[in-house]
Amino acid sequence: MVSNFDDADRQRSDALSRTMIELADTLVHDFDVVDFLQMLSGRCVEVLGLASAGVMLHDQRDVLQVVASSDERARVLELMEIQNQEGPCLDAYRLSEPIQANAAEAASRWPIFSVRAQSFGYRTVGAIPLRLRAQTIGALNLFSTSDTQFRERDIRDAQALADIATIGLLNERALREARLVAEQLQYALASRVTIEQAKGIIAVNLKCDVDAAFQHMRGYARRRGLRLGDVASDVIHGDLTATAFTDG
């Protein structure tokens, strides 16, 4: 019985499976975005037989930033960065679709980018969007020195790796944001008690009512760019006396 897989295919399949498991495993444990994407880039090069690969992620202003690259040479990084003006990465990000081009196509589509890419000997270039449902957060660059186009299965495999990476990145971001809000809430819950207590202390020491006491405290906090809860806490611990509020 003839198997449909030859050795190279099987090795490639194994490498891909191993990489996906490695990536998924990272998501469960402590997660460093840059290390993670660095690993992704390196694995893509191995699994897909590339010259180099790199990841760009968008920032709040929708500018693509180079976050990881299998090749740390400055000129390769510049090649990625220039894609904020034109290039496969920008197109993949904007269109949320995988892109690839041979040397001639690249020269016509992205003339400036293409000149630089050719100078590295990159003949075939491509990019895979990092997307999950409606969100696209960046793109994975693929650079090859071969004239052979990326096969459909190469694109599919790269997309699978990119998808796992995207899930991890979005989870990590959501977790970070949730944690920030939780910390804010924790602080606000604690400080609303200390603020009321501090009003009482100031009211007695300055012989005014609690509302006036609040105005004093808030004015002091604003003038010094301090958090109201911190000022209240200082008042309660005796680190800040009422005279400070009338001195201005």
Add this chain to the structure above:
Amino acid sequence: MDVSPSLVPLRLCEVGVERLGAQGVGLALISSPQARSLLSASGALAGRVEELQFSLGEGPCLDAFWAGVPTYEPFLATEGRDRWPLFAMAAVAAGVEAVFSFPLQVGEVRFGVLDVAHDVPGMLAAGVLADALALADIATETILALQTGTDEDRVADELGGIGSERIVVHQATGMIAAQAGIGVGDALAWLRAHAYADDRHIYDVASDVVAGSLMFVS
């Protein structure tokens, strides 16, 4: 324009009572020994567990909060008495026989608890426990969603105010501390002692302090 407290936390407690077959489900916001308040509660035993723990200063929900892990006591009347002598006695007298508390947290940042109370002893079935854990996750996300977008140093209006009675108690505590030259912890103790001795509600005594008709000197 004032924003009303959201009804979603209450709805979550009502869903908890139905799905978990509990007699009391409550959500409390906790940040420090003094900073604790009931956000919402539902069921025949609604709020009892939280109120008792706040006034006695001990109980499974406080343990769950400080340890950051769920705390279960299916046999409050027996095992519970060893763990929380004051709370167990008062809770059983109020009709609570089992309590299951789940911290509300993101990583190690904790801000509250979900309490589930039953009027019969016994551990929750596996499926019910899974539902309770899921409810705690939903409550966490819900509360954080309600807080998101609020000015950094304030509790969102959607999460309800501190309660005007409590405001008065905290302000009175500060005033007593300044008048008597003592710390706020001691000031609160004085306030409680005075209310007890005069057989008055602490809020009434606190109001008098804030109004200036009652002063403390050391």
